[in-house]
Amino acid sequence: MRAHLCRCQNNPDKEARKKQKSNSSTNVVSSPSLARLKIDQEACWNALVKMFIAMELPFRNIKHEALREFLSIIAPSLTVYSRTTLARHTLKLWDSEKAKLKKFLSRNCHRVCLTTDMWTSRQNLGYMCLTAHFIDNNWKLQKKILNFCQVTSHSGKTMAKTVEHCLSSWGLNRVLSLTVDNASSNDVGIQYLKKRLMSWNCLVMKGDYVHMRCCAHILNLIMKDGFKENIDAVMRIRAAIxxxxSSPSRLSKFKACVEQQNIEFKGLVCLDVETRRNSTYLMLEAALKHQKAFEELEMQEKKYIEELDKGKGVPTFGDWEFVRGILPFLKLFYDTTMSISGSSYVTSNMYMFEAFGIGIKIKQMCASKDVIISMMAENMKKKYDKYWGNPNRLNMLLLIALVLHPRYKLKFMHWLINQSFDGVVASNLKDKVESSIRLLFEEYNGGRIEFEANSQEARLNEEASDDPYGYNQFFKSTGSHKSELSKYLEEALEESQGDLDVLNWWKLNSGRFPILSNMARDLLAIPISIVASESAFSTGGRVLDAYRSSLTPQMVEALICTQDWLKGRLPPLSLNEIEDFVELEKFEQGNNFF
Incomplete structure (x- = not known):
């Protein structure tokens, strides 16, 4: 066709094509044939709406001259509407995507695990985010924001009633767990919601373990108690930072000291945040790498010494040694918080693994010869024991999730309990875990107890009339009538190099363990932090900025939920699309490499 167009005498664009060939700078849109091309108005407009939602652009930008010029070049025949029409199409897209997600949930979600949290916007309005976590039919962990709705108060009863209303609107009545922070109001809300869910007959183990406490929040409380004595060394280093x-001139002098000491660390010192104790580790880590720079500043800057002497004084050599000693311990908290805060991978099977590990380290720190370190560890231990030191307060679903990891099972669980508890307490906890997993297996098996030896013998006796020669004794001796649970627990621990993909393992072995795989599919989806819901508030803060504070709560919910639902469909960035900031710095300095 292209060859024909080039030689056809009746082609009206022949002269134009010759001019375009001779002049490479000619605009492609100047071709009359291209100008007459029709575009799909609806498809282009839907893509434009998705772009505004994904990029969190204000609706007023639809009238921006730069955008209008760009659209006039790539799609001159596209009709660009007003921001009111854009808002109306946003609500329309929200409705259509909600219908798709509702259909997807009905087909792929067996039991749903929830996280929720509340937030106050710059409009001084309260919002509640409800996020669903589940494993779909392809054994992929899914996270979907169901609602980002306005609430009248932050009370527990308001939270519970709002969750109940949201679940009803989505048609979700099979809830496994609800993860919340440790606010006392949430305890009241959980009790109300538990009664409602029990009336729906959708909870397992009588709803005793539906309440999940945010592990990241507990770790933050433990860290906070460790530093509640206002340790002088940390206070002096914080004052130095x-x-x-505090001013550009002081920072420039400090940078000069960094250059004089040839410190290769590229980052700068930073202050911690009261509400996020992980930031204390980041502050001390960066400060320790700049120790020589602070010592150089002390020799050069008298004002630095004078101002710090008004408080606790200048950091001493002993302060730096103390920080160097506790930094590995603080790093353990930091790494644990980062690993359990993910929402794109399984975290329930690492909950007690990390929690018990933290407890063991705190015990070791309590035995330290350094009085300050042991005092800090004792304060942490008090808070740790409040949540994880009492076996009766441990959530059995999370211990069972660890057993359902083919690399750990009951063998590792027993060893871990023996490391964390003593004597009768450890024995009682091990018995409780075993009885809980058998009870849960019975529920998933429809109430049938297949693993009891007595039931096996009774079944064999019933079949005795059909077995005059006693051949069933052979099958009984070989254990062919063992339940799935017994077979799974008696198998050797899985061995593999690197991290084991637990979801893929259960996907491949679901044929051998159909009942246990259903248990694993539900329990492994439990989130152990509310970070998934908290991250939505960061999006809410960007959507409701100082220039968009007039958005209605319905529009805010439409923007945040639709953005979350569309995220999974966007292709990931390739390595070539990720900027190399080292090369970018060279480019900005005038060292262009092409």
């Missing part, structure tokens, strides 16, 4: 960050 605050000094150098």
């Amino acid at each position: 605050k000094y150098v960050r």
Whole structure:
């Protein structure tokens, strides 16, 4: 066709094509044939709406001259509507995507695990985010924001009633767990919601373990109690950092000290945040790498010494040694918080693994010869024991999730309990875990107890009339009538190099363990932190910025939920699309490499 167009004498664009060939700078849109091309108005407009939602652009940008110019070049025949029409199409897209997600949930979600949290916007309005976590039919962990709705208060009863209303609107009545932070109001809300869910007959184990406490929040409380004595060494280093960050001139002098000491660390010192104790580790880690720079600043800057002497004084050599000693311990908290805060991978099977590990380290720190370190560890232990030191407060579903990891099972669980508890307490906890997993297996098996030896013998006796020669004794001796649970627990621990993909393992072995695989599919979806819901508030803060504070709560919910639902469909960035910031710095300095 292209060859024909080039030689056809009646082609009206022949002269134009010759001019375009001779002049490479000619605009492609100038071709009359291209100008007459029709575009799909609806498809282009839907893509434009998705772009505004994904990029969190204000609706007023639809009238921006730069956008209008760009659209006039690539799609001159596209009709660009007003921001009111854009808002109306946003609500329309929200409705259509909600219908698709509702259909997907009905087909792929067996039991749903929920996380929720509340937030106050710059409009001084309260919002509640409800996020669903589940494993679909392809054994992929899914996270979907169901609602980002306005609430009248932050009370537990309001939270519970709002969750109940949201679940009813989505048609979700099979809830496994609800993960919340440790606010006392949530305890009241969970009790109300538990009664409602029990009336729906959708909870397992009588709903005793539906309440999940955010592990990241507990770790934050433990860290906070460790530093509640206002340790002087940390306070002096914090004051030094605050000094150098208080003005541009002081920061430039500090940077000069960094250059004089040839410190290769590229980052700068930073202050911690009261509500996030992980930031204390980041602050001390960066400060320790700049120790020589602070010592150089102390020799050069008298004002630095004078101002810090008004408080606790300048950091001493002993302070730096103390920080160097506790930094590995704080790093353990930091790494644990980062690993359990993910929402794109399974975290329930690492909950007690990490929690018990933290407890063991705290015990070791309590035995330290350093009085300050042992005092800090004792304060942490008090808070740790409140949540994880009492076996009766441990959530059995999370211990069972660890057993359902083919690399750990009951063998590792027993060893871990023996490391964390003593004597009768450890024995009682091990018995409780075993009885809980058998009870849960019975529920998933429809109430049938297949693993009891007595039931096996009774069944063999019933079949005795059909077995005059006693051949069934052979099958009984070989254990062919063992339940799935017994077979799974008696198998050797899985051995593999690197991290084991637990979801893929259960996908491949679901044929051998159909009942246990249903248990694993539900329990492994339990989130052990509310980070998934908290991250939605970061999006809410960007959507409801100072220039968009007039958005209605319905529009805010439409923007945040639709953005979350569309995220999974966007292709990931390739390595070539990720900027190399080292090369970018060279480019900005004038060292262009092409």
